[in-house]
Amino acid sequence: MNLLYWLEPWEPSPTVVIAVLLAAVLFARGVRKAKVSVARQLSFWFGLAALYVALHTRLDYFFEHEFFMHRAQHLVLHHLGPFFIALSYPGAAMRAGIPFAWRQRYMRPALQTRWVRATLDVLFHPVVAVVLFVGLIYFWLLSPIHFVAMLDWRLYRVMNWSMVIDGLMFWWLVLDSRPAPPARLSPGRRILMVVAAIPPQIVLGAFIFFSPRELYPVYSICGRAFTWLSPMRDQQIGGLLLWIPGSMMSVIGALLALRHWMRLSARTRLRDEKRADVTTSARKPTPSSALHANQH
Template sequence: MSTLLYWLDPWEPSPTVVICVLLAAVLFARGARHARVSVPRRLSFWIGLVALYVALHTRLDYFFEHEFFMHRLQHLVLHHLGPFLIALSYPGAALRAGIPFAWRQRWVRPATQTKVARVFFDIVFNPVIAVTLFVGLIYFWLLSPIHFKAMLDYRLYRVMNWSMVIDGLLFWWLVLDPRPAPPARLAPGRRILVVIAAIPPQIILGAYIFFTPHELYPIYSICGRAFTWITPMRDQQVGGLLLWIPGSMMSVIGALIALRHWLRLSARSRLRKEREPGAGAPVTDAKTPASTAS
């Protein structure tokens, strides 16, 4: 027990992480009692949420800051695995039901119906922008000068990690939405194309990091490595492989799940609305991610 408590003790305590995780947990636990949430969906949500917490707020953060391949493992959880599992649980109805009805009527609904909110979600859920953000953030934070500064400045380090979490949630929510369009933002076929489009850039960047013959991220050697038995180049190669193979495989799995939704909706004749005039136009009544999945 003492060993477990040691590893759960955060390397750098963050009230923001604790509040956000607790809020999501309480809302889902409250709402799951009223919304119909199957056991597999509940497990998917809780595993995803715990994965995010472990990657953000435990002693493992020391290793994430002192080894490049551990940093890539952290971002694989923050940007891919954790958000993927949460989106796969389709927790929108449960999270919505977890908010007191009076609060929904007075605060949540008016906030999601403002022009600013509609424009924001129209932008981030645009398929081209969604793919660009999903891949672009990986490239941006792995630019050597940016990465150097992010690993030295704890404020920029936290911005980096939270940007990966938020973007991951938005992207996988868009791709794994099980509903027809509308009310979903994208038609099932376009969801498949969106997630497939994110695969080649990840492969290219992972291969570049793996095959580069010199050290791209000297910050880990400067600040001291957690594992002295791993050479800088081997550390970099393993990090490149984590981006290249597991990261791309997560996108392949996402595409297969989107394909499954497409086939299921087609078999149930629930794609008719997508063939009606104007059905391909963006939905103007934007909603928060928590209210768009059921």
């Protein structure tokens, strides 16, 4: 049993292959034109590879047959993978990877339409972003909904893709290093946004961990991958994964947002100091003008 065995998809999905290949090609093309550091490139490729492994390998069997493995999968899809992709700031590179004619003819007109701009304004509103980020976790962990999602392959894929897309949107907002504008949110609002997402994750993780009964019997009904692990222990480990690593990712995101805020504040102070120096220099009398004033 070698590495290639584990990289084989448990349930092949053309959607995953096309989406990952498209992102990889656009970024690889854009890196040749846009200025992207080695660290940012590594961050992007790590995040994209993490998403592929969590969506399209033999590990998917374990994600479907153990609750704690399912939580590990969603930790990657909703937190880790999107976090590292957003941390690489790939927007400029991926935009540069699109042929110029396509950008002018299709991309720019589509983004300028009223309904697209209105939709993006709603989805990227900080309150909506936090509610979606936390709400999707709660929604898919509601016991009746989770039961159906783990049995219906179509709903299962909708669940996973919703976590990926929402994670990308959320971390894109939080880790944006630019000032506002052009960024959608100011640095202070980014910090508040990610901090607001921490307590609900802790509460839900603690509830699952301390629950005295089995909340997700679908894994016992369908057969567990690890027969040596009791249902309650499986559930407790899953609750811990949501409680601690999930919350810690948000804390790290808040610290990075704070770092961007301090950097942008320092730049603003430097600009203000330069303007003050220029103004002071302009007001100081030159030797010739001072001599002329004394003669009068």
